[in-house]
Amino acid sequence: MNHTNERQNIDQLVREAAETGMSRRQLVQRAAVLGVSASALPLAFGASVGAQDAAVLRFGSSEADILSLDPHIATGTQDRTIVDMIFNGLVRYVPGTSTDFEPDIAAEMPTPVDNDDGTQTWTVILRDDVMVHASEAAGTDAYALTSADVVFSLQKAANPDSSSYSANYEGWSFEAVDDTTVAITLESPLSETLFLPNIANYSGGFIIPQQPFEALGADGFVTNPVGTGPFAFESYTPQNSVVLTANADFYRGAPLLGGVDVRFVPDATSRELGLQSGDLDVIAGLPEAQWVDRMNEQDGYTADVFGVGEVVFLNINTEMEPFDDPAVREAVVKAISREGHIALSGAPVGEAVYSVVPAQLMAGGLTEEEATEAGVNVEQDIEGATQLLSDAGYADGFEIDLVTSEQDGYRRNYEVLAEELRQIGITVNLEVVQHQAMHELIRQDENALTFYIAFRPNANIYLSQFFTTGGGPTNFSKFDVTDLVDQALATTDADEQAQLWRDANIAIQENYAGYGLFLINQVYARSESVDFGHELNAVVNLYPGIDETTTISS
Amino acid sequence: MLRHILRRLLLAIPTLFVVATIIFLLVRVIPGDPARAALGDNATEEAVDQLREELGLNAPLWEQYVTYMGDLLRGDLGTTLITRQPAWEQIEFVLPYTLELTFAALLIALALGIPIGIITAVKQNTPIDYAGRIFSLAGLSLPAFYLGLLLMYFFSARLGWFPAIGGGDFDDIGDNLKRLVLPAVSLGLIEMAYVARMTRSVMLNVLSDDYVRTARAKGLTERIVLMKHAFRAGLVPIVSLIGIFIIGLIGSSVLTEEVFARPGLGKLMVGASKQRDYTLLQAIMVLYAFLIIVINIVVDIIYTVVDPRVRYD
Numbered sequence: 001m002n003h004t005n006e007r008q009n010i011d012q013l014v015r016e017a018a019e020t021g022m023s024r025r026q027l028v029q030r031a032a033v034l035g036v037s038a039s040a041l042p043l044a045f046g047a048s049v050g051a052q053d054a055a056v057l058r059f060g061s062s063e064a065d066i067l068s069l070d071p072h073i074a075t076g077t078q079d080r081t082i083v084d085m086i087f088n089g090l091v092r093y094v095p096g097t098s099t100d101f102e103p104d105i106a107a108e109m110p111t112p113v114d115n116d117d118g119t120q121t122w123t124v125i126l127r128d129d130v131m132v133h134a135s136e137a138a139g140t141d142a143y144a145l146t147s148a149d150v151v152f153s154l155q156k157a158a159n160p161d162s163s164s165y166s167a168n169y170e171g172w173s174f175e176a177v178d179d180t181t182v183a184i185t186l187e188s189p190l191s192e193t194l195f196l197p198n199i200a201n202y203s204g205g206f207i208i209p210q211q212p213f214e215a216l217g218a219d220g221f222v223t224n225p226v227g228t229g230p231f232a233f234e235s236y237t238p239q240n241s242v243v244l245t246a247n248a249d250f251y252r253g254a255p256l257l258g259g260v261d262v263r264f265v266p267d268a269t270s271r272e273l274g275l276q277s278g279d280l281d282v283i284a285g286l287p288e289a290q291w292v293d294r295m296n297e298q299d300g301y302t303a304d305v306f307g308v309g310e311v312v313f314l315n316i317n318t319e320m321e322p323f324d325d326p327a328v329r330e331a332v333v334k335a336i337s338r339e340g341h342i343a344l345s346g347a348p349v350g351e352a353v354y355s356v357v358p359a360q361l362m363a364g365g366l367t368e369e370e371a372t373e374a375g376v377n378v379e380q381d382i383e384g385a386t387q388l389l390s391d392a393g394y395a396d397g398f399e400i401d402l403v404t405s406e407q408d409g410y411r412r413n414y415e416v417l418a419e420e421l422r423q424i425g426i427t428v429n430l431e432v433v434q435h436q437a438m439h440e441l442i443r444q445d446e447n448a449l450t451f452y453i454a455f456r457p458n459a460n461i462y463l464s465q466f467f468t469t470g471g472g473p474t475n476f477s478k479f480d481v482t483d484l485v486d487q488a489l490a491t492t493d494a495d496e497q498a499q500l501w502r503d504a505n506i507a508i509q510e511n512y513a514g515y516g517l518f519l520i521n522q523v524y525a526r527s528e529s530v531d532f533g534h535e536l537n538a539v540v541n542l543y544p545g546i547d548e549t550t551t552i553s554s
Numbered sequence: 555m556l557r558h559i560l561r562r563l564l565l566a567i568p569t570l571f572v573v574a575t576i577i578f579l580l581v582r583v584i585p586g587d588p589a590r591a592a593l594g595d596n597a598t599e600e601a602v603d604q605l606r607e608e609l610g611l612n613a614p615l616w617e618q619y620v621t622y623m624g625d626l627l628r629g630d631l632g633t634t635l636i637t638r639q640p641a642w643e644q645i646e647f648v649l650p651y652t653l654e655l656t657f658a659a660l661l662i663a664l665a666l667g668i669p670i671g672i673i674t675a676v677k678q679n680t681p682i683d684y685a686g687r688i689f690s691l692a693g694l695s696l697p698a699f700y701l702g703l704l705l706m707y708f709f710s711a712r713l714g715w716f717p718a719i720g721g722g723d724f725d726d727i728g729d730n731l732k733r734l735v736l737p738a739v740s741l742g743l744i745e746m747a748y749v750a751r752m753t754r755s756v757m758l759n760v761l762s763d764d765y766v767r768t769a770r771a772k773g774l775t776e777r778i779v780l781m782k783h784a785f786r787a788g789l790v791p792i793v794s795l796i797g798i799f800i801i802g803l804i805g806s807s808v809l810t811e812e813v814f815a816r817p818g819l820g821k822l823m824v825g826a827s828k829q830r831d832y833t834l835l836q837a838i839m840v841l842y843a844f845l846i847i848v849i850n851i852v853v854d855i856i857y858t859v860v861d862p863r864v865r866y867d
Contacts, residue, residue: 060719064825067592067636075594164593164601219638238637238644239825240721240817265719265815269703274815277710277718436586436830443599472599 054246054258055552057530060271060283061264065239069225070218071206072156072163077284081543082242082262086133087208087227089201090124090150090182095545098308098361098457098538101196105130105145105207105228107180110199112189112492120189120492124199126150126180131249133232137224138212142249145228147176149209154184157204162218165204168461191492193363197457202540230255230548239264255548256533272525275301281530281552282544285523287409289346295525302528305348307538308455309519312341312413313356315450315466315476318513323448327392329512332449333378334385335420342518344412349523353516355505356466357459361519361538363494364459364501366509376509385424397425402447404430405438409520413451443473450476453520457540459501460489467508479513529553555858559851566847571623573843574836578622581835582615588635588830609635622836631837636829641837644822649841651721652819655741655810656803658734662742663749663799668792670746671753672785675761686750693747698806702740702813709736719815737814741807745799752795756788763787790861797853801846 063078071083092104103109110122130145151174156162158169171187184199199205212226225233230252231244242262246255263280265271274280276298285291285303295303314336316329323329342350351360352368354377359365371377389397404414411432418428433441442450452474456462465471468482481504488500508514524544533549589605606612610621625632631641667690674686710718722730760766761784769783770776808820819838826834 064821064828065637067594067829073593079594160600160604167600219633222638237817238639238647239821240815263720263815267699267813267815270706270719270813270815273703273706273711274719277706277714279710279718279720434584434586434828436591436828437584439590440585440587474599 054256055554056259056261057257057282057546057550057552058261058263058280059546060274060280061262062266062268062271062284064264064266066223066236066242068222069233069236069242070221071208071225071227072165072204073222074203075164077542078262078264080541082244083206083225083227084201084229084541084543085231085244085260085546086225086229086233087201087206088130088229089205089207090126090199091196092201093540095534095547095549096306096532096537096539098540101200103127104201105150106199110184112192112195114189115185118188120186122184122186122195122199123177124150124182124184126182127251128180129251130228131247131251132209132212132228133226133247135212135216135224135226135233137220138215138226140212140215140226143211145207145209146179147182148179149211150174150182150207151176152210152213153206153208154182154199154204156208156213157198163204165198168198168204188490189492190489191494191497193494193497194458194460194489202457231257231260231546234259250548252548256551257546260546275525275527278527282524282526282546284543285525287345287349287520287523289349292349292523300528301525303523303525304536304544305521305523306536306544307519307521308361308540308542309351309358309521310453310455311353311356311358311462311519312409312451312453312517313353313466314417314515314517315452316513316515317445317448317450317476317478318511319478320445320448322392322394322398325392326512327388328394331385331388331392331424332421332426333512333515334381334388335424335426336378336417336515336517337380337420338517340380340416340420341413344416345518345520349521350518351521352518355502355516356508356514357462357501357505358516358519361455362458363498364463364488364505366502366505366516370502371506371509374506374510376506378509378515380420382423389424389426394425397427399427399429400448401429401431402449403433403438403441404451405435406432407435409453410435410438410451413453413517417449417451442476445473445476447476452476455540455542459498459504460485463501463504467504467514477508477513479508479511481507527552555855559855562847562851562854566844569847570840570843574623574626574840575619577836577839578619581832584827584830586830587611588832591829591831592636626840631840632833634826634834635831636834641834644834645819645837645841648817648819648822650724651817652804652807652811654730654734655737655807655816655818656800658738659741659745659803659807660796660800662738663745664796666742667746667749668753670750671755672757672780674750675754675757676780678758686754690747690750693743694751696744697809698740698744699809699813701743702737702810705736705740706814721814721816721818733814733816737810737816740813741803741810744806745803748799749792753788753792756791757784760784760788786860790857793856793860794853796856797849800849804842804845 061078063076067076067079068074069079069082071087074080074083088104090106091101094100094102105126107125107127110124113121115121126147131142132145134142154174158166158172160166173185175183177183209226213221216224223236230247230250232247234243234245236242245259246257248254265274268286271283275283292303292305295301316323316332318324338352342352354368354371355366357365359367402414404411414430418430421428463481463485465474467479468485469480484500484504488497491497522542529552531551532544536544539545589602589609593601593605634641670686674683677683706718709715716736717733720733722733724730766779766784769779807818808824811818811821823838
């Protein structure tokens, strides 16, 4: 089909949709009949829905408020949810996935060139139809995004004064070659696996336009974000909501939704009742299989369980007595039942991992077979663990004091651990403190045994943050795999890199310094009238992913 | 009277000063780092240190105290550590929601509690008395958040009569009032139980007084005896407790605000506490102290109206 014919067919589709009020499904079917390509559909959808009153999706967040809507600072789930709808990266994770990339603001996928001086340059060609949202707070009009904005944003992401993710951009420099071309030069070459996440729609990769940011200042931008995404920021009311409106000028087509109203509803039962009463369309759920089953049993609602999961792993301080003795650490690991911890969430919410880096989400983790083959998949063995303790001179056991957060995810894992250790004669005195207090105390080495629950976008970050000296206070185990991490960082061969990360994981578990237990998948529930517009396998921004293709049927 | 009010207001200044100092110290005793809270668990140590420096949290305590008190004297409640907005802007937004909820709940508590208290006193040891006492006992025993969830389940999720969550917009008064009904009933019914029990107890005392017997002996109707003689006298202790009720309602509204996801002062304070937002926490607690002082002064004034014997001068 030639271009003119397809254009005519799109126009016909739009006319029919506007006249008959077709549902999304009907539109897709009709598009197939007319032979309209999938890439042209959002444009047709947007135009057709624009002719009608597009629904506003009401999203119930489990958090009480935002922390920061500057995507280079945003780390809370609620913040990531909101900024993902407002901003774009140069490339993006294919919607619903956590490992595949496709161009976003970039017109095509960038490829690296290795320079004679040992550096590496990635040239990014930008689309010429990306519009920055107009902002009343900033006093800026909508304008076409240029390479100057992209360079400004990447420089901001690389600056520790203005970014929480600056460490990911060390040794990077940026140049606007012309209005639509950006050259990114790296002092040390990186593999695609490590480069692309840093220019994708995640953390420092989100592109912040220069004009509104400079007009608002860093503090003003925290509550008045301005981006290029399918939804533009409209208002923020503390502890209540953030309202986004559809960006009709969005370059992949106007969103099918009229906007998104993110409401802060920390109480889980209230969120559920809010969904049932029709006040909310999508809610953050509880990370429990029982909750998922209960929601799915109700007519009109669906619970979605998807990645990316946050890994629950145990760190054992290798310098603190008596855990400086490898036999004692081995006894602790042998006392643990992975299944017992997974049962806290239940399948499919809880999913086993066999190393700190989750193999099912990224390269560099150990599968069950790999962990077993390497001898680091330890089965619970209470008798063996007791014997190990006895041989190490602790036949009568000992007592340890641990602190835990009041948050269920942490507290319940510590409680299970306390019971497991009790069986081998170790008495755990568990003190429950507020979540923030726990984070401060564990960074002061208050705990010899520290659970951490986290998602990181690649193996390098997991390993360098928690198991290298560069990790600082978050190297809870004091165990160091810096050499392997550095070697992996230095190679651009993806297979070699993954093997080095796997070796690091094996070293961590062989020395009983850390132990990967399971990951907790994301759990959300929605009215069945909501269609996110993509399959939900994994979303790095820890929510289902709401974009220009998301719809609510009447 | 005017001199009394002025004296009370002047006394409020050192009271607020002491309260502000205690609050300043207390919020810093709680373990936890506002910079870590602002940046989240995933932030690097460098980023957290950088923010601590920016927020002035690395400055000596006395320096932070001098800055805080200086700002407070100028009427500046500071900038929130997390969202970098003026603290007063956040308080100004949520305060009307808390006041609206408090007074609606108080109205429900008084409108139901006083008649129930009077009726159960008059009908002492009858089935009506037992029913009223069981009703108020149930109110006392039921946690506000649980009652709130029950109301949401029946009237929002099942019947669809009222919205389940949110505070609504003051520009849309209809929507705002619809969103107020369930939280106000949830909070008001609990407080109603206190009012009913207290009214019953006061009325039982008053009804056995000599002047009530005299009024009856004069041949006055029971209605006049009750409302003009007994209730008027019984009103004095009730009024004196209204101030405490209001303060209690403002304090206990936090759970209701949380359950109904309504903006409010209590919810803001809990959020600030969790995020270790010292500035916001201090601002809210100073405001609470100020409100308590003002409410007490207002109650003193109302006291003189309902009891002519009271003269502050």
